[in-house]
Amino acid sequence: MINRDTPTRKNSATVFTNKVLLVLLSASLSVSASGAADIRLVLQITVDQLRGDLPLRHMEQFGKGGFRYLQDKGVWYTNATYRHANTETIVGHSSLATGALPATHGMIGNVWLDQDTGQLVYNVEDTNYNLITADADVDKASEIDPTQRVATSEGRSPRALLSSTFSDELAIRYSHKSKIFAVSVKDRGAIPLAGDSGKAFWFSKAAGEFVTSSFYYDAYPQWVIDWNSAGKLDRYANKQWELLLAPDNYQRIGQDDNAWETDFPGYGRTFPHPWGERDSKYFTTLLTVSPAGDELTLDFAKTLLRAEGLGQDATPDYLSISFSSTDYVGHLFGSSSLEMEDNLLRLDRTLAELFAFIDREVGLKHTLIVLSADHGGPEAPGYLQELQQDASHVDPGQFSTEALNAGLQQALGVNADLVHTYFHPYVYLDHKKVTAAGLDLETTQRALSATLMALPSVAYSFTASDISRGQIKDNPIAAMVAANHQPKRSGDVYVVFRSQSFINDFDGLEVAATHGSVWRYDRHVPVVFAGNGLKGRVISRPVTPYDIAPTLANKLAIEVPSGAVGEPLPEITE
Numbered sequence: 001m002i003n004r005d006t007p008t009r010k011n012s013a014t015v016f017t018n019k020v021l022l023v024l025l026s027a028s029l030s031v032s033a034s035g036a037a038d039i040r041l042v043l044q045i046t047v048d049q050l051r052g053d054l055p056l057r058h059m060e061q062f063g064k065g066g067f068r069y070l071q072d073k074g075v076w077y078t079n080a081t082y083r084h085a086n087t088e089t090i091v092g093h094s095s096l097a098t099g100a101l102p103a104t105h106g107m108i109g110n111v112w113l114d115q116d117t118g119q120l121v122y123n124v125e126d127t128n129y130n131l132i133t134a135d136a137d138v139d140k141a142s143e144i145d146p147t148q149r150v151a152t153s154e155g156r157s158p159r160a161l162l163s164s165t166f167s168d169e170l171a172i173r174y175s176h177k178s179k180i181f182a183v184s185v186k187d188r189g190a191i192p193l194a195g196d197s198g199k200a201f202w203f204s205k206a207a208g209e210f211v212t213s214s215f216y217y218d219a220y221p222q223w224v225i226d227w228n229s230a231g232k233l234d235r236y237a238n239k240q241w242e243l244l245l246a247p248d249n250y251q252r253i254g255q256d257d258n259a260w261e262t263d264f265p266g267y268g269r270t271f272p273h274p275w276g277e278r279d280s281k282y283f284t285t286l287l288t289v290s291p292a293g294d295e296l297t298l299d300f301a302k303t304l305l306r307a308e309g310l311g312q313d314a315t316p317d318y319l320s321i322s323f324s325s326t327d328y329v330g331h332l333f334g335s336s337s338l339e340m341e342d343n344l345l346r347l348d349r350t351l352a353e354l355f356a357f358i359d360r361e362v363g364l365k366h367t368l369i370v371l372s373a374d375h376g377g378p379e380a381p382g383y384l385q386e387l388q389q390d391a392s393h394v395d396p397g398q399f400s401t402e403a404l405n406a407g408l409q410q411a412l413g414v415n416a417d418l419v420h421t422y423f424h425p426y427v428y429l430d431h432k433k434v435t436a437a438g439l440d441l442e443t444t445q446r447a448l449s450a451t452l453m454a455l456p457s458v459a460y461s462f463t464a465s466d467i468s469r470g471q472i473k474d475n476p477i478a479a480m481v482a483a484n485h486q487p488k489r490s491g492d493v494y495v496v497f498r499s500q501s502f503i504n505d506f507d508g509l510e511v512a513a514t515h516g517s518v519w520r521y522d523r524h525v526p527v528v529f530a531g532n533g534l535k536g537r538v539i540s541r542p543v544t545p546y547d548i549a550p551t552l553a554n555k556l557a558i559e560v561p562s563g564a565v566g567e568p569l570p571e572i573t574e
């Protein structure tokens with residue numbers, strides 16, 4: 001026990017005793033914490049939409065120092081799956097940050113309905129703040145991400161997160177001495193990982209710069225201004241995304257032109273894919289739909305690490321990098337396209353460059369690396385159909401507000417438009433109109449659920465009332481829907497499409513594939529730990545990405561985030 005003497009009673013003897021006790025205490029901590037004292041940097045890498053099998057599929061083609069470093073020198077969990085239903089970007093990133101289920105961390109979807117205001121809300125938007133850069137808000141005329149377009153304000157913060165993050169706990173343990181940063185092309189790929197105490201940066205396609213909000217800074221550090229004014233994007237202007245290697249190095253060579261890939265105007269379905277002129281409308285968008293987005297993210301992260309001096313002393317720092325290109329490439333071209341194959345070969349080079357840089361600047365032995373993904377991804381239904389498999393794009397017309405209202409009116413014999421909106425994965429009723437029509441919520445939800453179940457593309461639908469009362473147990477899919485249920489945010493009915501079926505309409509742009517389902521291909525992700533003296537192992541035991549935050553916390557002998565349900569992985573902590 002440490003003597004808690006008041007200052008007035010303090011004498012040199014007790015001060016000396018306290019010092020000795022503190023030294024002894026910290027010495028014993030550094031031993032019991034499995035070498036935590038050696039960790040100067042925690043590097044958390046997220047690859048957006050990297051399904052668990054994809055890096056293994058291409059391992060033979062990879063160079064040295066990237067994925068092969070992770071396989072040879074890291075602990076690779078080959079059966080890591082999320083256990084929540086809505087496998088979307090903010091949901092997965094928040095689970096990686098907190099070790100919690102969405103029912104607990106509250107990020108239940110990229111978008112949800114605020115029943116009080118009747119407005120859809122974008123997960124990290126916050127009207128209390130603004131972007132530091134002028135005119136960097138989402139440009140709704142050129143934004144192809146339909147969830148980004150929902151935001152009605154430009155400010156961003158992590159305030160909608162309802163659980164603490166690993167980075168928050170690190171900040172509590174080491175106060176302002178731990179440097180905590182998160183970077184991604186996507187705001188929702190950076191903000192949850194930085195937590196409340198860290199700093200997040202993301203890429204504004206409108207401004208062509210990495211930006212942040214007034215939640216984090218009053219003004220940019222000079223290095224950010226310098227990076228943004230260095231013309232880093234110019235080298236891609238009037239150039240094109242070409243194959244990295246000679247054609248005979250590819251599994252899918254000769255299979256580049258597929259009707260099921262997205263033929264984005266000016267970008268096309270086949271290599272090479274031109275990025276266009278520097279000032280053309282979609283230039284920055286197309287950079288993100290190619291490995292260039294990851295290259296820019298890496299460049300920014302390297303500049304950040306040097307400028308902020310991460311990993312330079314015994315106090316552990318934290319850097320999260322979420323690479324978004326794999327997600328955009330997966331959406332436009334599918335998991336089994338030549339574009340995805342080349343993207344992964346280039347991602348491998350990007351990772352190799354990152355690890356070599358970290359080794360020079362910090363030392364891999366002082367760095368604990370963890371790599372995972374926010375979700376997996378499906379195959380393009382068109383590709384599966386070529387293989388005689390049962391797969392389809394779901395007709396969005398059947399899920400329009402008008403169609404759903406017509407079905408519900410017929411079922412209940414009412415005239416009111418009771419359905420507010422369908423935004424994947426939830427259908428939201430207008431609660432005020434339900435009450436005004438003299439109906440109770442549970443009856444209305446049940447009628448809506450029955451209407452949805454009549455559609456051939458719907459495999460399951462679950463009402464919020466049944467989920468809240470725990471009436472849907474003994475069904476693994478229902479359990480995942482319940483794990484996604486936050487009573488103040490989740491909608492009235494959760495819609496589950498059949499396996500290998502989904503809506504691929506991005507507000508008019510038909511894309512090859514969309515994740516967000518309960519099915520395993522969307523929940524399966526790699527979990528790999530490396531660095532800090534870990535030895536190469538492959539572990540096939542089922543684990544979850546919720547285990548990552550508790551594992552990091554245990555490794556550093558700090559408190560586990562407040563909502564975490566994952567468990568520390570013994571291969572890393574013991």
Ligand SMILES: [Zn+2]
Nearest residue numbers: 048049089374
């Ligand atoms: Zn994602």
